[in-house]
Amino acid sequence: MPSRTFSIFCNQCTEFILRYRKEGSGSLIRIYVKQILEPEYFKQFKNKKLKSETPRLNCPQCLQRVGIAVIHEPGKRPAYRMIKGTFIKKES
């Protein structure tokens, strides 16, 4: 399956939030922690099974919330459901 890489920025203050490897087409509705390439910080959470163990996904600068932690079935993969209108994505 082809994959593409996106950088996500805050729509409020334009701060860089994360870089993500996306498989397949379609819009960015849900992102898997395992596929977050940057910042490195997220790697330690890739095998968590509880959403309470996954950090909040906020803009590091203005603290706007851009995603909600979820555990995606099947496979219990930690992920974020992205909040529409809070971020800008650019292919990178």
Ligand SMILES: [Zn+2]
């Ligand atoms: Zn921001």
